[in-house]
Structure formats: C-alpha cells, structure tokens
Amino acid sequence: MDTDRFDRRKFVKGVGAAGLVGLAGCTGGPESGGSDGDETEASTPAADDEDTEASETEASGSDTTNVGMVYATGGLGDGSFNDQAQTGIQQAAEEFDLSYDESEPDSVSQFSTYQTQYAQSTDPDYDLVSCIGFLQADALSQTAPDYPDQDFMIVDSVVDADNVRSYTFKEHEGSYLVGQLAGLLTSRSFSAGESSTAGDSTNVGFVGGVESSLIAKFEAGFTAGVKAANEDVDVQTTYTGSFSDPSAGQEAALSMYSSGADIVYHAAGNTGAGVFQAARDEGKFAIGVDRDQSVTTDYQDVILASMVKRVDTAVYNAAGATVNGEFEAGTATSLGLADDGVDIVYGTELGDQIPEDVKSEIQSSREAIIDGEISVPDSPE
C-alpha cells in the first residue's frame, strides 16, 4: 500500500467540493413550493433570487386553525389507513385556512406522550388533535380529561369524554357489498385480465390482520355478503397476526386459492400485498381494503374492487368543523354507507369487466342497507 500518493488534503478538498456540488444539485428546497405549509414562522431567506418568491406566510396569528395529527403506529406510507387520514387533512388544509403538523409514534406507549405534547403546546396552540387508530383510545381516555380545553378527535374507537369527538365506521356494511361481489362472481365463470374464476368453486377467502373485534367486523360483513349472494359458498378465514407481514399474507392466500377459492378479501394492511401477489401467481382475484387499492398498489390486474373506508372524510369533517367553530366534542359518530363512510369501488382495470347484472344487484343491496332493509351483522357468528 503506497500511501505517499494519497494526499489527505487533496482528499478532503475533493470531498468538500463533491459535497458542495451535491448540495447545490439538490432539486428541492424552499422555493419549489409544496403542500407542507405548516412551518409558519420561517425566516425569510436572505438575498437569493430564487427564494424571493418564498414569501413569509403570515400564519402565526390566531385566525389560522392548527391541527395536530398523531398517526397510528406503522406511520405514513402504509398505502392504507394512515395515508388515508393524511389525505383528509391535506384536503382540509387546501380548502380551509388551516395548517397542520404530523407525528408518527412508533409504539403504543408513546401515544400519550404525543397527545400530551400537542395538548400542552402553546406555540402554536393546536385547536384540534387528531388521533388516528383505535390503539390510541386508552391513552386518549387518560389524556383528554387532563386538558379539558383541548379538542380531540379519534378515528376507529369511541372515547367517552366531553372534549373528544369519536368516529367509527360500519366496515361490515362495505364488506357486505364486496362479499356479495365475491359470492356472485365465484358462482359463475368469470374471467378478466389474466385471471378467472372456476365457476364451480364453493368457497372464497378472507385474510385478516391482527385478530380483533374491529377486523371481525370486516369478516362478519364479508361473510354475510357472500352468503346473501349464494348460500352454498363457504368463507375460509385466516388471521395472520400482523398488519405488516406480506409473506404471511401470501402463504395464507396461496393455501386458500389452492383449496379452491377464487377470490380473497383482505383486511390486513400491508399484509394484503402478499394476498395480491398470491392472486397474481395463481391467476385468481383479490379484493382490496381501506382505499382503492387498484390505484394505490401495483396490482390492478387482480383487484376486482376495494372496500374503501373514508378515514379522510372523518378527518376532513372534524378539521372543517373546527375551522367553522362547529366542532361537536363529546359525540360519537358511526359512518356507514349512508354517510359515505364506507363504500365499494370497482378496480380501475377490472371493474369495467364485471357484469352489469352483478353490479346492479350490489347496487340494490347498497340501497337496501341504507334504507335499513338489510341489517348487516357486525360480528361473526
């Protein structure tokens, strides 16, 4: 190793120069604009032509509503629940004079710390703290009474406190519709894209994440829908025990497909990606959950439909009500089909190929549920 050629100074100079070039080459920066309008007390950048447009947004006044978002563990980028909540607050930020701040706890024991942080903050003073996910319920039921002047909202659970607005969803209603879709399609020969149903199949599958009464609502609605479509079709049910284990989802779905299921519905967060992969491997179909997963994932070719759960609606409504001074703390709402809280959306690629008579049958069930003619069970028998 001839070290004499290696000049330390040259090296340091080189690294420094490369670093500066790299820094300058970064494309982003304050001037390019973006959706994050929440850092409000920013100092105006000094004389820089590019930055002159980055005007100081006057937002430290009391007229802007501040919302603190505490996401569920798993954080943003889950392509599902948390992202859906973020969509809601982003939409609210666009339409109202509102800024928000986001935080992503990584364990259940941190929820109370995050909630408290927002509640006791005075700069800015948060008008609403949004708690996303039922795991926050225990922490919130302790935090909320300590800060009686602070408004909170919680998604997916009910916290009984005067300053908390609770939003839950009738997941079973939406799941009923996708269950009906699965039951109808598996009873006939149907093919779309590379996939097809066998026609004589007598079962469909449900893959759940962590077993809980929340996910049980999905299962119960799905089963009821399948049975409504065809009494002879059975539902195979598996819980993988995790919302973030795609390979477990794939294993579960593969065994369902190989034992005759044509269509598998999942309520398992990221685990569901494995279900989609299995469907593609086996040339079968899958049904997405929470969002239109034929848009948010790369599995357009196997996703027949998705059961959307409008977490964004809940967040948007709560934020909007706060801005307008109409926030009804202390109440609980369960958003169902009638309130656009849940719904069925057909896949972008396969949706058109689903026969019209199937769609119209689902549409009539949808109306029947809204009218109260069909009552969907919210727990499995």
Next chain:
Amino acid sequence: MTDAGGDADGDPDSDTGAAPGDAADDAAVRDGAAPGESGGSRSPRDRAFDALDRLVAASATERLLISGSALLLSVAIGFVLILVAGRMTSCESAAYSLLGIGFCYDPIVVYDSLFLGAFGDFLANPLNGQFATTVSETTVLVFTGIAVAVAFKAGVFNIGGQGQLVFGALASALAVYALSGAVSGVVGTLVLVPVGLAVGAFVGGIWGAIPGALKAYADANEVITTIMLNFVATSFALYLASGPFKDPESFANQTRTLPEFTLFPQPLFPGRTDASLLALALAIVVAVAVAYLLRGTSFGYDVRTSGIQPEAAEYGGVDAARTVVASMALSGALAGIGGAVYVLTIAGNFQTGIPDYGFDGITVSILAGNSPVGAIAAALLFGVLKSGSIVVDVGTDVPPELVGVLRGLIVLFVAMPEFFRMIGQRVDVRDRFGGSRDAVATDGGEEA
C-alpha cells in the same frame, strides 16, 4: 483501578492481561505502547495500531473527551445531513438559510429540540411531562443495559434481552392483576410492586437461563438461541395477550388494565402516571449492586474470569458451565425487571408491541463499556434522545426517519471509540495483522 474490587487473593486481571472495562492500565502493560511516542516515519498501519493502543490506554478523562468530541462530530455531520435533506424536500418558506440558500429544516432547532427538548421547560417546571418521558425511558434502559453488560462480562452475548423483557412484563402484569383483588390501598402498593418486580425477574431469569444452559451444556451458540427465543417470546406473548388473557373491553391486544394502586408510586410527577423517580432510584441502586456483585464477590470473580479466559477459569476452579447459566439467568432477570418496570410505570398493563428496549440495551451496554454504573449514563443519553426525538417530531417538519438517522449517528459516534477499545483490549492486533513492535514493554509498562 486494577484491584478496586479488593480481590487480594488473585485478581485475574493481573494474570490475563485485561478485563473489559478496566483495561486502561493493564493493556498498557501488555502492549507497552508509549503514548504519544509514535515516530514520524512509521507506516500507516503501525500508526493505526499505535492509535488503537493509545485508545486502549486512555484515561477516564481522555475517554470522556473522546466521547465529547465524537458527539460534536456526529452533530456536525448531522447538521450537514439536515441541510441536505432540507434541500431535497420542498416547502413554501425556508426554515433556515445559510449563505443565501434556503433550507427546509433548521438544524439548530432540530438539535436544540433533540437534546434540550427531553428536559422540557426544565427551569420553569422541572417535573414537566417531557422530562417524565425521559425518566421513564431511561429507567427501563438502565435495566436492559445492565442485563446485557452482565452477560457480556461472562463472555456471553445476550441478544435475547427483548424476549426476556417481554416475558417479564407479561408475567408481571398477569401476576399483579391476579393479586390486585386481594389487597388494596397503600398496602397493595407495598405488596404488589415488589411482587410484580419479583415475578418479572423470575420469569425473565428463566427465559435467560435457557440459552445459558444450552450454551453451557450443549454448546449451542447463544447468539442464535437468544435471537430465536426473542421470536418465541413475542409470538407467545401475542397469543396470550390476544387470546386467553385479553382485555375483553379493548380492541387492542392487551391484558386488563392494572388498578392505580398496583403501579409504581410517582410522588413527584403530578398528573403523569408514567414516570417514577422511585423506579429510577431502584434502577440506580440495582446498577450499583450489580457493579459490586461483579467486582466484590466471588460470584463476580467467577463471571469475570470465565468471560476473559474460560480455560484459565476452569483451571482455577471455576465451574464455567454453571457460571454461564447463572450469569445468563441474572441477565435475564434484570431484563425481566426492566419489563416489570415498563408495565408498572409506563404501560399500566401488558400490551403487544413493546418498544425495542432489549435491543437498545445492547447499545447502551456497549456505550457504557459494559460497566453497570456506566449504563446509567448511557441509558440517560438514550432516554434523552428518545424523548427529544418526540419533541422534534411534533415541533418541526423533519420526518421521523431523519431523526432516527441523527440519533443513530450520535450513538454510533459515541460508541465507536468504546467499541475499538473493546477490540483493542481483547485482540492483539499486531500479532494478528502484523506490524512492527518497536515500543516494547521492557520497562514493565507504565501505570497511567
């Protein structure tokens, strides 16, 4: 320092060269590196070895200075990282500007929040919520840190702290809940908190003793077995907490919430139920006790000798197999107490998804140079960083992933010198990798 424990009848250090944690003087004896005497014309390899020797021989003050400068260096690098990340994202107005360039994130605010945020508004109200978080995080990490350190001392690498902690926590929650109907009030606290800790220690100890026994009697690699037993513990705890012992009232996979009186008393943090200075005091007492156990008792002598040189220890009459099992059981018991403390201060019940205290304990232990007392300081650094990153997350736009990187940088930089010291103490690099040895310990070495 060599004979601080008072083992007049043959402290192993003097025979075998160096024990982890007190090798400053011993290593100087062995390698005879004269600090600061490296010649100008030596090869880079020799210079590197000299530096390593120098590091091994560093005094406590020097080590503190090294840690301090490493910390500053990591902050400097993190500073640049924050700026770069601030250019790669987009925002409407600059949070920070330097040389006329605007950046989305303000590094000064980030580091201010990261370090000082953990103490909240300490001057106005020392008992604020943020400091409470720091205290509670630190408390649990002291236990897992010592747990790993004890095993390390015995030459066993316990990666299973997490599993031992999970089982300790679960057992503690179940036992305390089962007994909470029998007693109540102050008596309940006095009885149930110790019971909870004891049960946690017992179950964690058993879970730690299993890989210990497998290593001692079946020669199974403890790294593998402890990692595997982590999975067994978390999965089995998930099964129990979602099935047989699930709180029927809750959506979450958790056991029933413990009554208030069964939790650690928190006399000083009003309104906060998750931090207890008493628990922290207990952690400190345990750390000191373990340090004494290792230094001043014959059990500690056995542990340390078998950690340094198992064959020599056997020859000296130490039952190495039994020592491995005992130290792993002690290690597991400490992690189990950590789990019990987590339940009895922070959580209030057992809930799946316990944070990675067991794994952080490994870093805490390395940071502390495997010293139980040092683990207190290392755990405090971790507690500060954990609590501070919450303040960063809430108070700025900096994404949590970037905060994680900054935290990792700090820990890496502070731990690295200590890590090299450990390597320098255990491995004679010159013998292994070649290199000239022109500073020979002919003078019998210098006591630093």
